[in-house]
Amino acid sequence: MGLDARMDLRKIELDARPRLEAARREAAAAPGAPDTAIIEGPPTMNGEPHAGHVRGRVIKDMWYRYRTLRGERVVYAAGWDAQGLPVELQAQKELGIEGPKSRIEEGGIETLVAECKRIVREYHGRWVEVDRLLGVSADDSAAYWTSSDEYIEREWEVLRRARELGVLRDDHAVIAYCPGCQTSLSHAEVSQGYREATDPSLYYKARLRGDRASLVVWTTMPFTLVTDALVAVHPDEEYCRIEAGGEELIVGRTRLEALADEARLGEFRVVSTVRGSELEGAKYDHPLLDEVPELARLAGGEAYHTVVAEAFVDTGAGSGLVHISPANGEEDMAIARRRGVEVFCPIDDAVRFTGDAGRYAGMFVRDADAGVIESLRERGALVAARKIRHQYPHCWRSGDALVWMARRGWFYMLDRLGSMTVDAAAAVEYYYEQPRNRFLGIVSERHPWCISRERYWGTPLPVWDCASCGEKTWLHSRREIVEAAESLPDGEGFELHMPWIDRIRVRCSSCGGTETSRERYVLDTWHNSGAAPHSSLGAGERSRLLPAPFLTEGIDQTRGWAYTLLVEGVILAGAPSAPYSSFLFQGHVLDRDGNKMSKSKGNVVGARDLLGRQPADLVRLYFLWKSNPIEPINFDERELGTRPYQVLATLYNLHAYLAQNSSYDGVDVSEATGGGPPDGASAPDRWALSRLQRTVRAVTEGLDACRIHEAAHAIEDYVINDLSQAYVPMARADLWDESDGAAARRRASYLVMARALRTVDALLHPFCPHTTDHLHREAFGRPLEASAWPVA
Ligand SMILES: [Zn+2]
Ligand SMILES: [Zn+2]
Structure with missing residues (x-):
């Protein structure tokens, strides 16, 4: 007994740890119902915890200990995100599978899944170790795993409710697509990957039919000329017909001077002007029709290659005229749909042009940029081609520049929830104004959420198509699948993942036929974690412990977990209620000089390394003491002392x-x-x-x-x-x-x-x-x- 003359925090930690752990186990095993629960935002098991994770884990544990000291019985089960794109990509890398996604199937989906499980086990061990060193009370023995069969069945309940509410829909839509991962991504994922990129800024001419003037059209994606359908002008902008270098060009008034300068048009004079709305309906000749015969065929129809007046056109950019590629732009697709214009999308899974793209067949679409520019030059249709640096979205996992293209997918049509998501979000406590405003702004966007992914290691979409009658058969639990099964090659206890689920042949719910196949989608990994409050708790616990009183994650989760939790919570409830009553968004942990920590910069502080050098209590106190929780922390290890x-x-x-x-x-x-x-x-x-x-x-x-x-x-x-x-x-x-x-x-x-x-x-x-x-x-x-x- 007694205190040493000198404080030794390491020795103190070793002395106290077993007692604290025993106390935690005792509290968890105590009789009686718990008062409240922390729902863990499950970290993805494909990497080591770092200093940024430490901050969040310390805040959660602090809240747990505070409420426990206040006499409450708090459930704090760990939770692990064990499937989805990040884990799959890691497994693909470890297995040395490069190139198109089809290579995965050549090697067998089982091989990929086995590697995913191995990776998850490996990193799980490291996370548990960091929690132990840090004194985090999360109970790993009661942890939920997003990949467990029980969790998946409960997640399928969200889909059932969404169908009942008429929120779930399959559609051909333009979605962000990663050429590397060969899957579509959601808006939330897109917004996480903006980076500076250099792209072409191309001005080209499209001759007005029966007129000597040409439209000057602007694009930063030359390859989309292959799928060009319309040219859009702003209805209220004044468009100038100018004479320059012996030819007539049509350019928006707002950008006239700047464009003339940028494209080195030299001396020019304005011949006449016309309002954008008056250009509506004018036909133009696409300059590359000889290269893309299928496009030439479409151009023979009524709708193609017509000028349309649309208010979304930004008159302050480019030439004030933009071309519309329904296959490669969301807004473009909407305009084409409204006007009954057919969508031309000659692009395959690997984001290469198909045979219908004529001269460009077989090329990765972005690699066609140079060829398109060269062809325009040869035909005298090039006005100017320059480079611009701008912010462009890249895949949050693989880093590939994204491409927008028309694909089939499954969507939550969030507008069909009316004001429920916004009302639910507005009733939550965020503690600080700025993240509250940011989150409410995001929630009110109500973009359709693409929840299907063309991958393997995730919650399978439980819908089977019938080849005989076309009916879709939805099965929302193992029991429903077993009852509908014509054969069960792996028995009733089969794993609810690919490839096992796809070995089962189910009977069509309409015609009883067995020519059925499951749509080979898995769910967005964010859908997976967004089901956590519902999927990690039993029915009885849910009614007692939800909404959870306090959740906390990083500020980037305004578009991530906080968002998907909210949407799925509202769908499950069919009412404007969030599964949490307060959400604290934390600022990021940056390096000493305020730079983002990243592997490429080599400035990431690993949690295990940090706790190897510094006593846990010092690390904990530092993160909680250093700044307001929503502010970023410039992490300087010297300050611990x-x-x-x-x-x-x-x-x-x-x-x-x-x-x-x-x-x-x-x-x-x-x-x-x-x-x-x-x-x-x-x-x-x-x-x-x-x-x-x-x-x-x-x-x-x-x-x-x-x-x-x-x-x-x-x-x-x-x-x-x-x-x-x-x-x-x-x-x-x-x-x-x-x-x-x-x-x-x-x-x-x-x-x-x-x-x-x-x-x-x-x-x-x-x-x-x-x-x-x-x-x-x-x-x-x-x-x-x-x-x-x-x-x-
Ligand atoms: Zn990717
Ligand atoms: Zn059928």
């Missing part, structure tokens, strides 16, 4: 001082309790106690309002400024005084300090569980009480 260390060292010395002196004077401080000041309390004693009350209030209010850093600063202020620098020097004057009065004053002072330190141990416990547990035990001979949170 400054104030955070000083707080712990001072608290340690105060405990040691009290233990040593009170036992020397024979005063038992283990029973010091609350209530009024002890007999014989001096003015400094009363002051220290009143400051203590103020600190309790500040910390409680800070934690309740997620002003976690303010709570940490209040403790820091009390320990260092009030107790160590003001109160102890005053009390110390009595230490060497042998008079009776001084002995009584010392006794009162010990009791005051004991009360202060016992209270601070409780206040600081959610931040630094190891140190506070150790100090409390050593100085007061007993553990912190289970519900020791002081009353303000």
